[in-house]
Amino acid sequence: MDALAQRALAGDPRSIARFISLIERGDSGSRELMKQIYPKTGRAHTIGITGSPGAGKSTLVSCLIAAFRAAGKTVGVIAVDPSSPFTGGAVLGDRLRMQDHALDSGVFIRSMGSRGNLGGLSGATHEAALVLDACGFDVVLIETVGVGQSEVDVIRVSDTVCLVLVPGAGDDVQIMKAGIMEIADIFVVNKSDRDGAEKVAMDIKVMLDLIANRKWRPPVSLASARDGGGIDAIMENIAAHGKHLAETEEGRSRRLSKIKNEVEEILRRAVFARVESAWTFEQTEILGDIDSRATDPYSVASSLLDRVINANSYTDLRSEA
């Protein structure tokens, strides 16, 4: 096994960070590393925390880290900002309090902000979560910044999705639109000291009644993450959902469908990488022939695919994929 993978699996934080950087850059070597560590994955409970900016997600994450640590569990955190090629500024500032845990070797915190690598943000986030899983963290928390479609894609890789809402934020429409209600397993109404917190909780329950029946009925709880209120109930809900996933047929089929997406994502990336590299000079010349209608894009796509298929041997592909 590669030395970097070995050191990461042994728990060396700098090696884990370097490993995730390779993934983030879409480095082709990272695929081989992922394959090597994959047998060690599947033990962590991956929890996605989403909700609109200002809902107090980072504070909640910090409370959850403390609670898991108190229960003797190690925690890896991935903080995702899809809108920025860098993570920093306000976002990092908001997350500063997470750094309370910076000196705790049972906690690893990593920001991811790149977009545009071949696998897209959700592919990279998922692989980073798998790395933390393989490196032995009992819990992996994935926190997103906003509630758009990218966040849904990112958060979908989690075992348990926790949606954080606050009274008076008026972002219900955006959340409904993005389809987050449907993928949330646990609801938290944060800043419960604000007016209307009970009403928000009630509204969510009414909406849940309208959503098609599932075996798991998402619990809704109030919290005040700033002073640690309500964290116990959230921890119980997370544990209950983890148990549900481990013990039911629904949990298994959800896991299998995630694995299917994973395979297709890898396949897609392998094919795209090959297509990109198949655009040689002559192929680019052919664009002019299409422009003059001497040929057509359908025929060129076919020949390009032939080229993609014949260019590399299957063995090469294995290491690429």
Added chain:
Amino acid sequence: MDALAQRALAGDPRSIARFISLIERGDSGSRELMKQIYPKTGRAHTIGITGSPGAGKSTLVSCLIAAFRAAGKTVGVIAVDPSSPFTGGAVLGDRLRMQDHALDSGVFIRSMGSRGNLGGLSGATHEAALVLDACGFDVVLIETVGVGQSEVDVIRVSDTVCLVLVPGAGDDVQIMKAGIMEIADIFVVNKSDRDGAEKVAMDIKVMLDLIANRKWRPPVSLASARDGGGIDAIMENIAAHGKHLAETEEGRSRRLSKIKNEVEEILRRAVFARVESAWTFEQTEILGDIDSRATDPYSVASSLLDRVINANSYTDLRSEA
């Protein structure tokens, strides 16, 4: 050549409509038809009309149809609503005045509202525009409902992108965010009788100064589509941009880059269709082996790709692609 393609190329409206329906459904036979008609494409001027709901896009489109008809040109129109699997209701209502042209055989109007076919909405819209082009329409107008990312993707297939704004709509932020400013070739400030129309036009010009230099400086004009005011200036701007595209190196490189996207889109669809069909029963069983970590998604993706490559002969693919 296929009888449907022949009748469509001869200008039969029902055959054109059926052809576009095949595309919309992502029917595999439509690829072969597209290939057959492709040599006839490349003559129409494709104009995308975008802008927020309520900006008066449909009224403007109706004015442009009349103006092009008066100039002796035939016009095909594609009205796109990405958010809806059907086009109807309010949207169709807004577009009713377009039906002033319903009895004019020099005008063909088609709504597209499906999503989720393999090529995505922008692929289908582009192919529908190519069909209208091949069928001999001199001008193809593509109108979108909103200003989100889907609209940007759809409108990007046009030769000339026209962005319609209105005073006091306050949607500047959304438009900036979606990156529409950058892709617009022509700006129209509609409802010019409203307060602040001149200021909106001025603001756009200031913003254009901030955007990186291009050979084409997008013109900004005022209009009052309801009573036909300002249409002449828009027609002149459209003609000037068409001339720019036809005569400059920038126009050519823009065309080639659109063609490259087209080829990659076709390739992507062909590969996805094959990947979908490669998931046989045994492959699905393997998901359980990944779940138990007996194997890993990277190895399964490789074998699936082998299968995709070997499953169909290249000849089959040609007709698929």
